Amino acid sequence: MRFATRDNGTADGELLLVASDGSSALPLGPRWPSLLHAITQWPELMWDAASVAEKVARGEGEPLDPASLRAPLPRTWQWLDGSAFPQHGELMQKAFHLPPMETDKPLMYQGLSHQFLSGHADVPVPTEDDCIDFEGEFAVVTDDVPMGCTASEALGHIKLVLLLNDWSLRAVAPAEMKTGFGWIQAKPACSVAPFALTPDELGDAWRDGRVCLPLRVEVNGAWFGHPNGEAMAYGFHELIAHASRTRALCAGTIVGSGTVSNTNYDMVGSTCISERRAIEMIATGEASTGFLRFGDRVRMIAQSDTVLFGAIDQQVCASSSGQTAE
Amino acid sequence: MRFATRDNGTADGELLLVASDGSSALPLGPRWPSLLHAITQWPELMWDAASVAEKVARGEGEPLDPASLRAPLPRTWQWLDGSAFPQHGELMQKAFHLPPMETDKPLMYQGLSHQFLSGHADVPVPTEDDCIDFEGEFAVVTDDVPMGCTASEALGHIKLVLLLNDWSLRAVAPAEMKTGFGWIQAKPACSVAPFALTPDELGDAWRDGRVCLPLRVEVNGAWFGHPNGEAMAYGFHELIAHASRTRALCAGTIVGSGTVSNTNYDMVGSTCISERRAIEMIATGEASTGFLRFGDRVRMIAQSDTVLFGAIDQQVCASSSGQTAE
Numbered sequence: 001m002r003f004a005t006r007d008n009g010t011a012d013g014e015l016l017l018v019a020s021d022g023s024s025a026l027p028l029g030p031r032w033p034s035l036l037h038a039i040t041q042w043p044e045l046m047w048d049a050a051s052v053a054e055k056v057a058r059g060e061g062e063p064l065d066p067a068s069l070r071a072p073l074p075r076t077w078q079w080l081d082g083s084a085f086p087q088h089g090e091l092m093q094k095a096f097h098l099p100p101m102e103t104d105k106p107l108m109y110q111g112l113s114h115q116f117l118s119g120h121a122d123v124p125v126p127t128e129d130d131c132i133d134f135e136g137e138f139a140v141v142t143d144d145v146p147m148g149c150t151a152s153e154a155l156g157h158i159k160l161v162l163l164l165n166d167w168s169l170r171a172v173a174p175a176e177m178k179t180g181f182g183w184i185q186a187k188p189a190c191s192v193a194p195f196a197l198t199p200d201e202l203g204d205a206w207r208d209g210r211v212c213l214p215l216r217v218e219v220n221g222a223w224f225g226h227p228n229g230e231a232m233a234y235g236f237h238e239l240i241a242h243a244s245r246t247r248a249l250c251a252g253t254i255v256g257s258g259t260v261s262n263t264n265y266d267m268v269g270s271t272c273i274s275e276r277r278a279i280e281m282i283a284t285g286e287a288s289t290g291f292l293r294f295g296d297r298v299r300m301i302a303q304s305d306t307v308l309f310g311a312i313d314q315q316v317c318a319s320s321s322g323q324t325a326e
Numbered sequence: 327m328r329f330a331t332r333d334n335g336t337a338d339g340e341l342l343l344v345a346s347d348g349s350s351a352l353p354l355g356p357r358w359p360s361l362l363h364a365i366t367q368w369p370e371l372m373w374d375a376a377s378v379a380e381k382v383a384r385g386e387g388e389p390l391d392p393a394s395l396r397a398p399l400p401r402t403w404q405w406l407d408g409s410a411f412p413q414h415g416e417l418m419q420k421a422f423h424l425p426p427m428e429t430d431k432p433l434m435y436q437g438l439s440h441q442f443l444s445g446h447a448d449v450p451v452p453t454e455d456d457c458i459d460f461e462g463e464f465a466v467v468t469d470d471v472p473m474g475c476t477a478s479e480a481l482g483h484i485k486l487v488l489l490l491n492d493w494s495l496r497a498v499a500p501a502e503m504k505t506g507f508g509w510i511q512a513k514p515a516c517s518v519a520p521f522a523l524t525p526d527e528l529g530d531a532w533r534d535g536r537v538c539l540p541l542r543v544e545v546n547g548a549w550f551g552h553p554n555g556e557a558m559a560y561g562f563h564e565l566i567a568h569a570s571r572t573r574a575l576c577a578g579t580i581v582g583s584g585t586v587s588n589t590n591y592d593m594v595g596s597t598c599i600s601e602r603r604a605i606e607m608i609a610t611g612e613a614s615t616g617f618l619r620f621g622d623r624v625r626m627i628a629q630s631d632t633v634l635f636g637a638i639d640q641q642v643c644a645s646s647s648g649q650t651a652e
Contacts, residue, residue: 075403075576077440080510102504109507110436114403114576126474126572147645148452169572178428181435182508184406188572246452246495246514250401250440319473 001046001053003160003196005035005070012036013070017052018195022307024061026052035073035196040251042143042159066310071116072162072196073141076252079113079190081137081166082106082239083258084232087265088275095278096174106234106242109182111166113254117191119312123167124319125188125294131170132292132316135259136271136300138211138229139164140236141196145249154240155209157249161202163193163215163302163309164256170274170291193300193309201308209235214303215260217271220296224276225269226303227262271300292316327372327379329486329522331361331396338362339396343378344521348633350387352378361399361522366577368469368485392636397442398488398522399467402578405439405516407463407492408432408565409584410558413591414601421604422500432560432568435508437492439580443517445638449493450645451514451620457496458618458642461585462597462626464537464555465490466562467522471575480566481535483575487528489519489541489628489635490582496600496617519626519635527634535561540629541586543597546622550602551595552629553588597626618642 004025005013012034016025028049032038038045055061083089084106093100101107117123125132141160149157166187173186199206205213211229218224234242239255260271270276277287292298293316300312330351331339338360342351354375358364364371381387409415410432419426427433443449451458467486475483492513499512525532531539537555544550560568565581586597596602603613618624619642626638 077401077403078438083507103501105501107505107507108510110438110510112404112436112573113439114579115574124473130572147450172572175429175431177506179433180503180506180508181409181433182506184434184436184569185572243510246456246498246511247438248441253440 001049001198002201003035003072004194005072005074006068007070010034011075013074016064017049017056018064019056019061020306022195022310023064024056025064026056026061028052036076036252039141039143039159066194067120069194070118071192072160072194073192073252073254074116075114076116076254077113077250078253079111079256080108080243080253081111081256081258082108082234084234084239085258085261086233087231087263088259088261091261091265091275091278091282095281106239107258108239108243111183111187112189115189117189119191119193119310120314121191122317123191123314125169125316126319128293130172133168133170133273134217134271134298135166135168136215136217137164137166137256137258137260138162138215139254139256142240142249142253142255143251145240145244145253147244147246147248149241149244151238151241154237154244157240158199158209158236160196161199161206161211162196162254163300163312165191165298165300165312166256166259167191168272168274191312191314193312195308195310197309205304209237211302214268215271216301216303218299223269225271227260227265227268227271229257229260231262232257294318327375327524328527329361329398330520331398331400332394333396336360337401339400342390343375343382344390345382345387346632348521348636349390350382351390352382352387354378362402362578365467365469365485392520393446395520396444397518398486398520399578399580400442401440402442402580403439403576404579405437405582406434406569406579407437407582407584408434408560410560410565411584411587412559413557413589414585414587417587417591417601417604417608421607432565433584434565434569437509437513438515441515443515445517445519445636446640447517448643449517449640451495451642452645454619456498459494459496459599460543460597460624461492461494462541462543463490463492463582463584463586464488464541465580465582468566468575468579468581469577471566471570471579473570473572473574475567475570477564477567480563480570483566484525484535484562486522487525487532487537488522488580489626489638491517491624491626491638492582492585493517494598494600517638517640519638521634521636523634531630535563537628540594541597542627542629544625549595551597553586553591553594553597555583555586557588558583620644
């Protein structure tokens with residue numbers, strides 16, 4: 001099943017069930033006002049959603065206006081972002097002469113979860129001097145996960161899959177990372193593609209807790225990369241087990257893959273500017289690709305024959321320009 | 327004014343206005359079901375709360391059962407914890423031979439905010455081998471803070487003050503810190519003292535965005551420390567300005583001071599075991615104070631003639647023991 005959240009003036013928006021071609025949808029009704037509410041009662045939601053899905057499949061849905069959609073979860077209680085593609089880390093270490101990570105566990109930080117931008121909202125940043133970058137990621141939404149959950153148990157707690165842009169400010173990030181405290185200023189709100197999918201919607205592309213599809217990024221209409229989500233060193237279920245060792249995860253927790261990155265980066269490119277710059281630095285001694293400027297557009301989709309998550313397609317803007325994100 | 331949250335079976339609990347001696351209280355009524363809701367409409371809340379406060383002051387409150395209270399915000403959208411007492415950092419660096427922090431900005435990480443334990447709940451931890459520790463902190467709750475808020479503007483966004491224990495697992499923390507990503511497993515849910523105070527309740531002890539009171543910690547009934555919150559290198563308003571440079575903060579954001587620590591630690595002690603161990607290591611070459619064991623109790627209060635925040639007083643337990651936090 002495919003869900004979306006329509007702007008109805010409330011903080012959490014209105015939950016919709018969306019047709020497989022993304023062109024029509026129906027609300028789930030008053031019992032299921034929002035996805036943040038629904039994720040806490042998943043089995044009951046699935047029961048009710050089945051009949052709504054039949055109606056939509058019969059063509060009884062309402063035309064869906066993409067401009068009316070917000071992020072599937074416009075806010076949630078927890079955002080835990082992994083960095084599960086080892087190729088990305090290796091390139092950054094090589095380019096910046098960093099020591100290898102001294103850890104045998106997944107890398108993960110806790111980020112801003114009180115606001116997720118829609119895939120079409122302008123993205124406000126204080127200044128271009130912050131070195132504005134994107135990170136193309138897949139992510140999952142969990143129901144309630146008990147403390148001490150194993151990786152195999154965790155697979156069953158993955159209720160939805162997302163496509164997400166983890167906006168990153170590269171002028172700030174290394175200094176914050178050096179403190180060991182993780183990122184505050186370097187990680188403003190993420191953007192999320194409009195459709196949240198149950199894992200079965202991905203068919204064979206959902207394997208071993210991974211989204212085995214290319215994540216295609218375009219900047220101002222030009223190809224930037226399309227590495228495949230399959231190359232995670234840890235599957236999402238293993239990231240969830242890591243996160244839940246000393247805490248229960250609440251329903252609505254979003255767990256991210258980190259920047260999608262592949263070993264054949266010379267063929268498939270990258271999903272963030274910083275990694276492309278690292279590749280340039282390793283090859284030629286200096287980076288030639290610049291960071292984003294106000295007005296630049298970033299587009300992300302999962303490359304597939306079908307609509308899947310829909311598209312992120314938005315521009316960055318000055319936060320002082322008076323435009324608000326949403 | 328003094329607020330608390332009573333357990334009424336809902337996720338966010340029932341908002342109460344509490345008498346100055348902490349013995350009686352009244353609900354704010356159906357318009358203000360919870361503090362998480364009320365913090366979004368602060369001026370209107372203050373208007374309604376004034377008349378309820380008069381009733382409570384006239385002795386018309388209901389007797390308050392401390393066992394019925396949860397954390398003032400049992401969950402919220404964002405928890406940003408600073409580390410604003412430089413003495414703490416200096417001791418840790420000296421004891422562990424770490425390089426000084428290369429930053430001219432406040433230290434801050436984003437932590438778990440979907441669960442705050444009450445001050446009397448058992449605290450579940452998987453194993454004593456994680457080296458269980460506490461961190462006594464003051465914290466503030468903000469209303470909506472716009473991106474780019476200045477420190478002087480931020481003072482007006484501080485609506486409530488809290489006393490908080492930031493539970494920390496020291497066997498995990500250094501390895502997570504070395505990754506630069508901050509802490510996930512090392513920082514389970516925090517505990518919060520029962521009463522949330524408007525800053526004016528602190529009188530002269532609220533100065534320059536700081537809680538100028540000793541935070542007294544006892545472990546199994548024995549004094550552990552009582553350093554003063556005045557010694558923050560950055561006031562809470564400066565921490566808020568730091569956090570909001572590239573993000574808006576939503577109403578209900580909790581910002582923490584970090585472990586309270588003073589330069590005269592030989593007189594006033596510490597508010598975490600790790601710092602006391604660092605002092606021992608510097609003085610004698612080895613740490614003699616052990617971390618907590620299951621069944622150990624930790625008590626924290628702000629030392630004052632009045633009740634203020636009330637007390638945190640709770641024990642740690644094995645998460646596998648089947649006891650749940652709340």
